[in-house]
Amino acid sequence: MAVEENNYSQDDTVSLGRASVEDIRNSRSRLFVVSGMFIFVFMALIFRLIEVSVFKGGKVFTVKSYDEFYDDDIKTRADITDRNGTLLAVNLSTASLYANPKVILDIDDAVKKVSAIFPETDAASLKSKLSSDKHFVWIKRNLTPKEQYKINELGLPGLYFKEEEKRIYPHKNLMSHILGFVDVDGKGISGIERKFNTYLSGSNNIGGVNEALQLSVDIRVQSVVRDVLSDAMEEFKALGAAGIVLDADTGEVISMVSMPDFNLNNPGDADHDAKFNRATYGVYEMGSTFKVFNMALGFEKNNLKLKDIFDVSEPIKVARFTIRDYHQKKKELTASEVFMFSSNIASVQIAVDAGEEAQREFLGRLGLLDELEIEIPEKSEPLYPDNWGKVSAVTISYGHGIAVTPMHVASATAALVNGGVLNPVTLLKKSRFSFLNSGVRVVQEDTSDKIRKIMRLAVKHGTGKNSDVEGYLVGGKTGSADKPKEGKYNTKVNISSFVSAFPMNEPKYVVLVMMDEPVGNAKTGGFTTGGMVAAPVAGEVIKRIAPILGVTPVDENDYEIQKEFWYDNERDKQQVAITAVE
Template sequence: MIVCALFVGVYLTICGKLALIGMRASPEEEVSTLDRTVARPDIVDRNGVILATDLPVLSLFAEPRKVVDADEASEALAGVLGNMTREEIYKRLKSRASFVWLKRGLTPDQANEIKRLGIPAIGFRGEVRRFYPQGRETSHVIGLTDIDNGGISGFERWLDQSSFGVLRKSGLMNGAQIKASQLTIDARVQHAVHEVLDKAMEQYHPAAAGAVILNAKTGEVISLVSLPDFDPATPSEAAEKDRLNRVSGGVFEMGSTIKTFTTAMALELGNAELTTIYDASHPLVIGSQVIHDSHSKGKPLSLVDVFLQSSNIGSAREAIAVGMENHKAFLERAGLLSKVAIELPEVATPVSPRVWRQVNSLTSAFGHGFATTPLQTAVGIAAIMNHGRLVPPTLLPRSEEEARALAVQMVSEKTSDDMRYLFRLNAVKGSGRKANVAGFRVGGKTGTAEKVIDGRYSHNNNFNAFAAAFPMEDPTFVLLVFIDDPRPEFPGAGITSAANAVPVAAAIIERSALLLDVLPVFDDPEDTAFAFHD
């Protein structure tokens, strides 16, 4: 009876084990029952195009204490996993732990082949892996997740720092509750901007290049590209030292694009008119600092000519007329001296003198002596173009009504009118002529800033920028392009903003204007972009 009982017990144990094995979910079924607390919402563009989504995958684990033959198992698994050596697998299988991961995110073929091996104490767990259909094109905006599907950069990280992240960590978020996060980015425009900048990298061989397109009326970011970028499918690329999102995370002396603010300040606070004359006939000496113009006309200039000829002397005299304290206060009101708020963690803090002296005011008038980000420069210029209303930037959809409720009046309507006139005039007659795309009534301001190399300004290393707005009769969009340290396109070619940043901006406008519903006007002999100005 004892012997019979033992045999029956063994038989029942085997039958029970076989039943459990038969009831175990297949790889496909295990994926369908994955832990939804690690899931994330889809991220889509303004038109519903998917920018990031979760894909179900299987991950391979082992229970080392139950492994019968670690040597044979590691040999078999190494032939399937490929990127893991037999020694690595053997070490994990001989661990004293009760649970170890062998491989996260298996391919379907790997999962099926391992299942056929029938190795005891080896199992699958359903997980999710983040997939980015747009690849490099949105890498700096969307960012990345780690192996556990937690956000580590870009909008992905911002999501985890928001209320979604709190719910996710608490386990209160499940698949049914996750709704897609819609961004203001337009994937079509993003593709066009990325392609143009990629070509610029080959054409001018700069250290970096970037661009941002803003809706001036709502503050929405329509496109944001910074090169070099990275492939989200190869996360290690993101850690390389030159993969910084320079649009929001890099600070630069923005050069003569800052004269947009200086001129607006003179009109707003300096009792200036377009006809006001400034003495630019000789260099301006402040202590040991000598301010001069690279192409001096050696004569007094009107405010219009100061802007069109990008006169450093004239801009400095505009700052003198306003006063040092008022100048600093105006730059603060424009948002150039403080960290900008946007739904990205990679945002840099501007660098400015701790003690604001007269010489700082004069050099800041033409974009030297303080550094800010391209993004907040674009935001401030958008305010000047947008009837003087400063609207904070955002990656989340916002209506014009909501934007008006958030807006701060930075300059008057009249100053905005005058500045739009100057922007358009500069694209017709000044340094922005190469950006005057037929039909789209573009205006803009160039900026060429010498970079500091080994503590001194270098004549051969520039940070070039061009700020454009269109259509100028009532600008909806502001584009800022920068080319960091370009090389001559051909022997004897220039390395200024007019030589590279401006044509790049023109190419972007040509590719994106129609996508942004800006209709061209070709039969316009009086130029309606000037019609608003008396």
């Protein structure tokens, strides 16, 4: 068998080897180029990811992760405490949710999942935010821990958390009209929070948070006043109410309650009526409580004596008006009895004797014609006639034709029972703030002594009987005033009030109660007067707060006590026996 001859030569073999080596070298070069391209693209993607997620996105709980879009550092807000150091307002750390729409992969999916966690969120609005060309949009501020956990579970790119602070009010409704509240960015927009926003949001000399702002309010007393007012509003189906407790000697507000109120942690849920401060912003004709000031006017300007006699047997006609007493008694009354039984007729005589100019000057001296200096923005100026003539003087003598806030009445009354010094009312604890104004004398001490006596007599024998609390020598004055509407008085609705002080031998506190449009019931015989509605409410407040404030009961049968508040009822036993109801 013939063997086939090999046609490959040595030279051919060498040539093939050289070609293979060259091909391998070329392949390696191409591989390096392709690999380099892959590495370049990969590095570019890494850089872009870093750019998006770090420089234009955010990191969980990185304080400055969004400063490029929201230029405002977190600043811890100072606490607010009551006079005893009880915490009233404090900032707590929370997480807020924001998004970088540029990083959102599936907008519809994100809207669906986020809306499921926040049912109150409007899906259309959320989609609009996530579809924007911005790098930063808020989704929801101040998440609960549970909400934050659920968002984390979603694992959606483009959603981030921002550490913030939320203002918390531990006592919820209790201090709503004193503290006010802050907006979502922590800026005070009402009450103490607004008035002292600069201080509360500022820092001290070493860069730390300012120390707590200490108020004059006692949260224990505040709680009692609110509870009693709440019960009274329910009992008398009242439209609203206000309660005030003042330190008679300093002007410090120990309690200030306006009803209805609202939860400071959810101010957005409150309506206008709940946010309205009846104690310092609402102005009302306060009725016969003004007779306290009218009697003081008589003592100061007319040299009025407690035993001076007034004829109240007939109504008084002034211009087209006829002035009558609530229960007409064809009798003569002493000045003490005029106050005890709340005589409009005699009050008019006192005002007319003093004169319009003297009356206006005196009420201005008591601060009843000017806006209060109290440290909250929710306050109003009194309303009174520009043309202060005889008719105005007559009606103002018994609390009509002039409208003031309940706090005005409490403040002026404090001056008349504390020896005659008017102290600007304040919500700050005076011992902590030396810049607070001191008081000025507005009446003589003798006038103050007489006012204390007749206020005590009005409770012991007159219209304020329902406010008396054994051992605390309560003194006060009732007030009832029909509410004006469309240029005339609505006789079906009224303001029922009672201003009081205790103990009257050495007054320490002033207590005022006002009920707005109460409805009479079987217990009051259908009456809605100050003596039947507001006086017993004030009495309940005094009974409960006196022990808290350390006021020691006295023996009302003590000789010195009886001597100071002695009343000669032998002159007219029949008159004293009258249960006056304004």
